[in-house]
Amino acid sequence: MTDNNMALAQLEPGEEAIIEFSDVNKWYGDFHVLKNINFSIRKGERIVVCGPSGSGKSTMTRCINRLEEHQKGSILVDGIEMNDNLKNIEAIRKDVGMVFQHFNLFPHLTILENLTLAPIWVRKMPKKEAEEMAMHYLERVKIANQAGKYPGQLSGGQQQRVAIARGLCMKPRIMLFDEPTSALDPEMIKEVLDVMVQLADEGMTMVCVTHEMGFAKTVADRVVFMDAGEIVEANTPHEFFENPQHDRTQLFLSQILNH
Amino acid sequence: MTDNNMALAQLEPGEEAIIEFSDVNKWYGDFHVLKNINFSIRKGERIVVCGPSGSGKSTMTRCINRLEEHQKGSILVDGIEMNDNLKNIEAIRKDVGMVFQHFNLFPHLTILENLTLAPIWVRKMPKKEAEEMAMHYLERVKIANQAGKYPGQLSGGQQQRVAIARGLCMKPRIMLFDEPTSALDPEMIKEVLDVMVQLADEGMTMVCVTHEMGFAKTVADRVVFMDAGEIVEANTPHEFFENPQHDRTQLFLSQILNH
Amino acid sequence: ATLDDVKSKGFIQCGVSQGVPGFSNADEAGNWSGIDVDACRAAAAAVFGDAQAVKFTPLSAKERFTALQSGEIDMLSRNTTWTYTRDTALGLDFTAVNFYDGQGFMVRNDLGVTSAMELDGATVCTEQGTTTELNMADFFRKHGLSYVPVIVQKADEALAAYASGRCDVFTTDKSGLAAHRSKLADPSAHVILPETISKEPLGPVVRHGDNQWKDIVTWAMFVQVNAEEMGISSKNVAKIKAESKDPAIRRLLGAEGNMGESLGLGADWAYDIIAEVGNYGEVFENNVGPNTPVGLPRGINNLWTEGGVMYAPPVR
């Protein structure tokens, strides 16, 4: 990594970081999947992560809310160190919402119940209040009229919007998206991206793994390119697309933009 | 059917027909699926069959090697009448190769074993000879290097090419294709069509149910259009595409070419 | 200890057979009767002064010792033969003999067999887990006879196998043969062969290691024999207690002193046994005597004074 991008991966002194990776390493068995990740994310920043398949994008993202454990280095989220301490993990998960590629809605619960589950059981919110809040978020993703249905009765795009609303219901300070549109048909991708753009406009801190380069250009503050478990390049979208520093990045961009 | 197309469905007197449908009728229960099919195919001719879903294309094709029984009329293949006589059926099946939409390779046998199975057990060929022949055909479809693998380890396009090679291994005089490319991804379609074009160039008699109109234009001697169990129109590709006689054909072509 | 246990439960759990008329058998209403049942009732009368304070657990022969060892039952009264091994190695203690028996054979009349010596080559049915199984083996070995053993889990099923013709011979204790014969469709079509091939002293059994409880069960039986010897029966016991001058009788019935104390029981323990269950002779007559369907003669089970072997140590 050149000094140039390095600078963009680290923050200026004095800036407030909401997520901080220092020397993070992770192995699956013998397989070194994350190598020496050093990276900080400012409050309110919108990060897009891209890179070839298997490069460790998902793994890195999932380390942020401890769906995966890292073995070396430290991750600080909102000032809390990520370790085995259950209290810490709980606290962080309350603050971090996540949206998955395959939505992972709970099929046995209605849309409304999907949304109120965590507020009621984790935040101990009264049911009524939780439902009001849920309806609010459902309106924001424009499917309030589907509240009583089951996930199986919705289209993929609608389901993904519900998943986003479910993440928001915990009023997280950070939202993680792991390829939220890659399981969707083209018409539905737009629905979902629209909602995400809207969220970005509201100043939510976002980490989004995606190959939707249009989305990256519009909303990202920085684009991170990973390969083979390393951050190869991190830069503003303009710099990233117009003037990639690394030949690996150039190759990747040529492939993905031609497609 | 007008007399005009009729002429194209029937042969001139004196021409040698390798497949001959006369007044063929077939019912599934009460459902009249083939209605009065009269149609002859010359030796070495390449026929493309198209038509809307459910029109009886597959059924007609499968009658040629008696995967389906017809109830009225007669089908002659290579001069042999199609009836309940097991000897006849066996004789015809040796002469007719078939390629299915879903490949239907035998998953518990290697590619090579898939190819040599019928030569060894039906043609009583020595194993060594059968394997040499199989390798020859595998080379023709350009996957000789996969001979030792199992079907599950190949891509769809490769599997379909193996299926074609398997059909060829019986040295059939006629090859039937039932939508051989419709289960494939776009890149793979080309692989398979290339092999089929090559076959056509060698003068094999072919009956091919497909909606690949490009293929039809390039290789077909005649295109047959079916609807509701009838042959609506049968004509040279040029006439068929440029100057369809029937409104039904026009409608179908307008739909399929726009797509 | 078992006595404390029993007292706190309020009843004696007694293992009996699953249905041998005259020994232990339940009627349609589930009321149990028989010699073995009365042994349990005698103990209950001694402990509680109430012969009905008993619950019965019907057991097959093969279950019975385990049930006793494991503590599932407090006493076993299930025409069980007193043998050396059982007394010493099984963790059991035999108390007294309430019926002297011997093993015999039953066959169909129409076979024309008159002696057990003619049974060469016969198929023999018996119940599993009894001394019968062993005695039968010994008998045939001793006389060099061949036989086919069919050993069935439960007595009733062994009998059913015999009745259905699976076997030529049914063997068990002779009293049992008589009892079982009464359960066959046509009892007179079957004959009990004269040979008695073993000694079968039957009696209640308790767990090893609890002498007090063993004494209670033992002496409950002895009291009944002594009572018969002294001419005390359930009908006259109240009168005798009030009137008798015989110190032996007065001691026995608790009119004088407290013989029950050393057993941990009350002074009336013997009185209660006789009053509620009767003396040995009564028990015999009521359950298996000549006037019952089983119809056994008193034979060696008579008092020693009458030519039998029933002899109980004195209560003093």
Added chain:
Amino acid sequence: MSENTNTNTSFLNDAGNRALIFQAVLLAVVVFVGYYLFSNLQANLETRGISTGFSFLNEPAGFPVLIHLIEYTEADTYGRAFAVALINTFVISLLGIILATVIGVIMGLARLSNNWLVARLATVYIETLRNIPLLLQMFFWYFAVLAAMPHPRNSIVFGDFFINKRGIYSPNPQFQDGSGFVLAAFLLSIVGAFFIVRWAKARQKATGNWFPAYWASFGTIIGVTLLAFVVTGFPVEFDLPSKSRFNVTGGMVLVPEFVAVLIALSTYTGSFIAEIVRAGILSVNWGQTEASRSLGLPDGKTQRLIVLPQALRVIIPPLTSQYLNLAKNSSLGAAIAYPELVAVVMGTTLNQTGQAIETIGLCMLVYGSLSLSISLFMNWYNKRMSLVER
């Protein structure tokens, strides 16, 4: 101080520590319960003077056993009686498994038959037997069918075969001098048959011509053996069964207890296997059959070369558990006087020796190892089959 409480709570909150503590507690509970039960047991055995240990296995048993495939008399030890029972359990399980498989395959195929009547009959068979308790079926075969059989005096007679309440009697071959020669001829012909098959395979590989090797080798075995008999002048005498005073004596006999257990076990398990076979065959895509047919393979070869090998992969895992069930269910034979493990060991032996812990433990051990070996074998077989796939 605050630091102190912090480390304290974080110790308990640490996921790893929690797991450790939880497991330690569980382990402690398991050990404690085990110890508690064991000490009670010891105390109880002690106070009641129950003998312990396995020395009883060397003492004479004194009881007879109806069916013994090894030499056994009343004078033999409990250990030998145990061995006899063990063999009886093995034999009934093995025969049951074979028979149940045959019945299951036939019934499974019959249920798929395109003959309506055959399919219905098979359905009735399957749905009836699998929904009735096995013990009831055993009782039925033993008590009800037995009662309907004729008395020995009125045996059903087929030549030298007798059928009556006491069993099925057949001649028992007694081998005389010279039968060694016949045996040798028999073994040789098996070896020969093996070579015929190998030769036929090689020839087919080389020339493609098929030779009916299995029939030929079958014929060879029969022919050579018969020839040897003729040459040696039939050195076999048959101990023929004949009626005697009580029974039919002599010959070989299959006693009703054995027959009833075998029929009940195999028909009952067969009904489950039939469903497994059916499901396995249905799981093979119809396209496979069509592809095979369009290659010109006749239906028989299609089934043998294409459908069955694929169906087997689906069939084997559930089949394994049926075999396990059958082996365990053989213990019900105890209820109808078949002298298998439970009857002899947990029944008579336990009763004569009073050693419940040892005898029941022994039985559980045997069944445990029986189950284990069947499932190990089937896993191995399964692995071999599925290796072929990928």
Added chain:
Amino acid sequence: MAIEFKPSPSLPPPSDSVGPVAWVRANFFSSPLNIALTLFSVYVLYLMIPPVLQWGFLDATWEGSSKAACTAGGACWAFIGAYFEQFMYGLYPETEYWRINLALILLIVLVGMFAIKAVNKLFLSIAIIVVYPIVAFILFSGGMFGLETVETSNWGGLFLTTLLGVVGIVASFPLGVLLALGRRSNMPIVKSVCVVFIETIRAVPLITILFMASVMIPLFLPEGLNFNKLLRVLIGITLFSAAYMAEVIRGGLQAIPKGQYEAADAMGLTYWQSMCLVILPQALKLVIPGIVNTFIGLFKDTTLVYIVGMFDLLGRIQAANHDANWLGTTIEGYAFAGFVYWIICFGMSRYSMAVERKLDTGHKRK
């Protein structure tokens, strides 16, 4: 210019390819083998049906008070009539039958109330799982509220069979869930304890477990501590079916996609919250057919209690078969028992298949 296309009319199929004649030909006589099979089947039916009809119905005797009344040569159903109440209730006092009937009706009403929308399902479940067993127990054993005490040794017949089956399955359910969760745990000791328990139980026959329960448990308890034989047998049956239940439930747990666990984790639900709220509701729904099948197996297996000296339906029939008045009615007894078991087990298996079909479609998107 373009010719209009009119599909030709569909004609009826030739008479020899449809209709009963064609059906018969296709199903019975399509090939020589088929003809042989048909003839064979007809012969089997001929061997079986007329004698069974003759015996079971035409020549049967329906009333009478002993075997002597059955003179027609056919089945002696009078035997079943005479013993019917014992077969159903065992030796339970006749005057108290209403208690069992009442408990049964209560159960049916409670379960039936699931169909009513207005009823709160949670309360109903609690009523069935917690309150009902207590009520039923009091009804059955009495000794309270002026009800006469009925010894458990007098419980028997179909009543006992059902009791064993239902209690066994209901009680083994929570245990099975715990064992299944334990077996999937990544804590090695928890996992091995569960694996050892499950595999040991599954390796041995039920009869050894029943035998242990009925005679050996007291050997492991301190002297004086002892409890009812029925209870001990119930514990044995429960442990036994819990091991099988655990495997069924484990199958359901495995079928839940990993994403569901992850989504629950990401929301901050604790282990037990995510199990109870997210995973188990889905997993259990998936394995309802498996649970019903386990129940069918258990229901049939309850007959083994007869071997340890309890008189369930089969036991009562076996006992009645030895009644001197009714000797020779063995087949009738077994036929009746077979019929009862068959109705119940077959009914349940059909039910489970229906559930399976419903779940199959229910999960898909329309």
